[in-house]
Amino acid sequence: MRVLFIGFGSVAKEMARILTHSHLYPRLDFSLKAVGIFTARHGGVEDKNGIDLARVLDNFNKYGGFAADGGGLSCLTPLAAAMTLDYDVLVELSVLSIEGRGEPAASYIRAALARGKSVVSANKGPVAFVYRELKELARENAAEYLFESAVMDGAPVFNLYERCMKGAAVTGFSGILNGTTNFILSQMEIGTPFEEALRQAQDAGIAEADPSMDVDGWDPAAKAAALANVLMGADLTPLDVRREGIRHVTPASAQDALKRGFRLKLICRGWKEDGDIRTGVMVEEIPQNHVFATVSHFGSALRIEADLMHPNIIVQECPDLTDTAFGVIEDLISVESRLSLAR
Amino acid sequence: MRVLFIGFGSVAKEMARILTHSHLYPRLDFSLKAVGIFTARHGGVEDKNGIDLARVLDNFNKYGGFAADGGGLSCLTPLAAAMTLDYDVLVELSVLSIEGRGEPAASYIRAALARGKSVVSANKGPVAFVYRELKELARENAAEYLFESAVMDGAPVFNLYERCMKGAAVTGFSGILNGTTNFILSQMEIGTPFEEALRQAQDAGIAEADPSMDVDGWDPAAKAAALANVLMGADLTPLDVRREGIRHVTPASAQDALKRGFRLKLICRGWKEDGDIRTGVMVEEIPQNHVFATVSHFGSALRIEADLMHPNIIVQECPDLTDTAFGVIEDLISVESRLSLAR
Numbered sequence: 001m002r003v004l005f006i007g008f009g010s011v012a013k014e015m016a017r018i019l020t021h022s023h024l025y026p027r028l029d030f031s032l033k034a035v036g037i038f039t040a041r042h043g044g045v046e047d048k049n050g051i052d053l054a055r056v057l058d059n060f061n062k063y064g065g066f067a068a069d070g071g072g073l074s075c076l077t078p079l080a081a082a083m084t085l086d087y088d089v090l091v092e093l094s095v096l097s098i099e100g101r102g103e104p105a106a107s108y109i110r111a112a113l114a115r116g117k118s119v120v121s122a123n124k125g126p127v128a129f130v131y132r133e134l135k136e137l138a139r140e141n142a143a144e145y146l147f148e149s150a151v152m153d154g155a156p157v158f159n160l161y162e163r164c165m166k167g168a169a170v171t172g173f174s175g176i177l178n179g180t181t182n183f184i185l186s187q188m189e190i191g192t193p194f195e196e197a198l199r200q201a202q203d204a205g206i207a208e209a210d211p212s213m214d215v216d217g218w219d220p221a222a223k224a225a226a227l228a229n230v231l232m233g234a235d236l237t238p239l240d241v242r243r244e245g246i247r248h249v250t251p252a253s254a255q256d257a258l259k260r261g262f263r264l265k266l267i268c269r270g271w272k273e274d275g276d277i278r279t280g281v282m283v284e285e286i287p288q289n290h291v292f293a294t295v296s297h298f299g300s301a302l303r304i305e306a307d308l309m310h311p312n313i314i315v316q317e318c319p320d321l322t323d324t325a326f327g328v329i330e331d332l333i334s335v336e337s338r339l340s341l342a343r
Numbered sequence: 344m345r346v347l348f349i350g351f352g353s354v355a356k357e358m359a360r361i362l363t364h365s366h367l368y369p370r371l372d373f374s375l376k377a378v379g380i381f382t383a384r385h386g387g388v389e390d391k392n393g394i395d396l397a398r399v400l401d402n403f404n405k406y407g408g409f410a411a412d413g414g415g416l417s418c419l420t421p422l423a424a425a426m427t428l429d430y431d432v433l434v435e436l437s438v439l440s441i442e443g444r445g446e447p448a449a450s451y452i453r454a455a456l457a458r459g460k461s462v463v464s465a466n467k468g469p470v471a472f473v474y475r476e477l478k479e480l481a482r483e484n485a486a487e488y489l490f491e492s493a494v495m496d497g498a499p500v501f502n503l504y505e506r507c508m509k510g511a512a513v514t515g516f517s518g519i520l521n522g523t524t525n526f527i528l529s530q531m532e533i534g535t536p537f538e539e540a541l542r543q544a545q546d547a548g549i550a551e552a553d554p555s556m557d558v559d560g561w562d563p564a565a566k567a568a569a570l571a572n573v574l575m576g577a578d579l580t581p582l583d584v585r586r587e588g589i590r591h592v593t594p595a596s597a598q599d600a601l602k603r604g605f606r607l608k609l610i611c612r613g614w615k616e617d618g619d620i621r622t623g624v625m626v627e628e629i630p631q632n633h634v635f636a637t638v639s640h641f642g643s644a645l646r647i648e649a650d651l652m653h654p655n656i657i658v659q660e661c662p663d664l665t666d667t668a669f670g671v672i673e674d675l676i677s678v679e680s681r682l683s684l685a686r
Binding site for chain 1 (some may be wrong): 368369370497503508509631634658659666672
């Protein structure tokens, strides 16, 4: 399977590490041929015979960029690569942009789908802003558009809904979906000031580059919109989500809640009201015997309500980059199965 | 899709209720034609033009059995029906038997798979006793063998592993998988004596007919064996599971644990040790900040450990018969998709 990568940040590097060490993973019966890797800031490489991922990884670690020996340097832009190169699947791993309303990622994805090429993306932006359009484009062109890692990293969320809840209609959801704010809130319970807890999250490499994405609730708002769009058939954007951040929380207020038997959690919700689908991101007091109260540090959880089942909750314990990379690989395995069926 | 039912107990009746009210469920775009319904104790009916499920349900509610107007009464045994009737899928809903080592259910399933007919079962017995044989038989005959409802009712477990954890190897699991014992342990924490708590579970219709299946740990042992067989590639039976029941627990010991910050839970485990796969069912003290401590009454939870992801936990809140029936319907929808692809 010939893969075009757009984005070569931490997730792509972890994918490259896993794929170049696949002998360590007994159930990972999977290999791919990278025919292009393009980035916004470091240029790109292409090689229709396959790029040596181990060498690219090594070059990035040594020089912070591509070198001529890991595939032929290319002067294409990422969009031009998506539009013109010969590949089977686009792996889209660029970063979330709220100001860009899902762009430029959405354009990369559009370019691939319009050519009938499947897309695997870890990017919540396009799902949060233009899901309905992309889903329809994929359907029209008989291509897959998968994005398991966009919410809760590799934990099953979107694939769970599509593949394990057939026939059930989702009526609502709630969840802890932003690791940085959950970590900060957990740290404030033991007295750590906000700014120091934020710095710890940044040092751990979990916080978004722009802290506002986390602490003002933009990242969880994007996830709430993405979940409402996919699981509930909504057509919302993060700008439609009733949004509250955690800047007003102090160690004193977190500790006061704890004394009263509650933990402060930033909760994403989707629900139906007067025939509409509403979404919100709010700091809530969660009783200590609730599953959400057991989610500490960078953990996450999602509770799904549906008509034919009692609520199911997915909890992910302390994910890291391996989980995100695994979600992308898992989606690639699904695309490969579909391509081999179609052959 | 022509369906043969074996077993017409509470799960089958709830399925019939859902399917005859499918207009209430907006995502349930699914219908089936029941061509036979056979039971161990109430005889059977067959009609190649389709049995009127609403009428059968009505007759069972009124007379406790089949009546001549719901499909032609048949003198076939369930096994003979599986071996000779013309159908696409067997829905196998007979009860778990430890003494029978998965029989007679396993024979019904074998008969269908050997004819290339897919099987959907809510029965943990065959998965716990002869999974490897049935899986291989299904593969040889290009048929599906699905059993999502065998563990945690309709909550995603087996389908989750097959469809949402592609590429990841499971290294262990732990869970609360028996509602009756979890309910009894919860009730003992508030001082209810064992026998009274058991009677409450029986009144709620959740306890197995033979209380030993629950309180001596046979049902969770069967689930532990089933999970080890499917998720970890083991070839175990419930008799291989290190098994402890809850008869030694008293309200005093449950309350003592609670005072010390723990809840007593009957935990199923699977793990690797010296190259072997081991399983156990044991009463454990669970700290109150652990997800398992939030599982009360008839709830259940499963924590899955794997090589390429941090642990994911599925929690199901207070399932009832609708959840079990939903799991079976969901598997039927999967079989229908596969049949329509093959056409």
